[in-house]
Amino acid sequence: MIPAPFDYHRPSSLNEAVNLLKHHGGQAKVLSGGMSLLPTLKLRLGSFAHLVDINRIPGLDGIKEEGGFLKIGALTRQSALERSELIRKKYPILADAVPLIADPLVRNRGTVGGNVANGDPANDEPAIMIALGATFVAHGPKGERTIAANRFYTDLYTTALARDEILTGIRIPVPPAKSGGAYQKLKRKTGDYAAAAVAVQLALDAKGAVASCGIALTNAGPTPLEAADAAKFMVGKMPDAKTIAEAAKMAAAKANPSADHRGSVEYKREMARVLAARALELAAKRAGGN
């Protein structure tokens, strides 16, 4: 399958890229890893007159802790995240999730920035970033601004990013001591999107009660869904089986999935409940709770 014709641009700086987006308006699309964009163009589900390839812009990739944040550059490949010692040690929510994204060949090209900026509710990292309380950094003609992950997704494939803005990085608050995270995903086979998946990040206080909690659902509606009520319910309580079961019910009540070849609405909502309970239990265990 051959994409419809387009003009290809390869800017060497962020300003040049932003100017191209500004100049071409809605006719231009950012090309990062291309693992969603290329299939879209080939299947002609979408077409753009201009592609702006950001792969050669220096400084857009990298994984480091700095100033109280884990900073992940937008161009960081999923395979780099997968092999990062820092991620393996301190961010189990991501270490759980990344090996379950697509397949190893796709992860060699696919980027974290593309995964979160595309606005596909089936992508795994948006819910994870919401659970982690992350903010996204965007560059536009007026410079840099930050957008909270839980305010970024406005509708199906629609985000708070303006047409002339580029998502350049992600900032995740470094978790406090006694923190744990988990990502639980149900999928039919390698390369498939989730039938249901739940991201949890929590911290415990000195007594072992939940001090803070973030919960979000993947592929359970037109956007990634934050289960704020369920997360708030956990705070101040011991993460015991009864509390977790109740919070999981509240999280699943948020799910508004559509029926497809992965299952019925009822099945997906029930799986969201089961996975939320498992993710909460695992996150609490990893935080040193029980």
Added chain:
Amino acid sequence: MAKHKISVTVNGAAREAEVESRLLLVHLLREVFRMTGTHVGCDTSHCGACTVILDGSPVKSCTMLAVQADGAKITTVEGLEQGGKLHPVQEGFTEKHGLQCGFCTPGMMLSSVALLERNKNPSEQEIREALAGNLCRCTGYVNIVKAVQYAAEKMR
């Protein structure tokens, strides 16, 4: 629509081409360079028959533009044999009956080569995980895993 002049190194040889923006890497290899060892299978980024090694990493060449590969070093299945001698991975696929129809084999072998460059002594699980993006519809993977294990031993 402007054409783009690109340079790539394919199996050690410098190549140049003038390409349309929308030309896919797999078509550059097959139709411009006439190297048909890289296969088009599903054409939707699932099967991995089009796998090539790009700057050290195995990627799906049906899901990448040729112009994106400008300046890159590419290894295709044609580059595995050196001076009439099969690569240990090729030898493994022969010895262990790692193929039946052979359609997925170039991609399987390139993913395997890239794995063995990164990990000299992979476990069965690691081999299966590294090949998770390459689909075989004939053999059921058992002999493919044996082929990679054979190559790993040979290369140690």
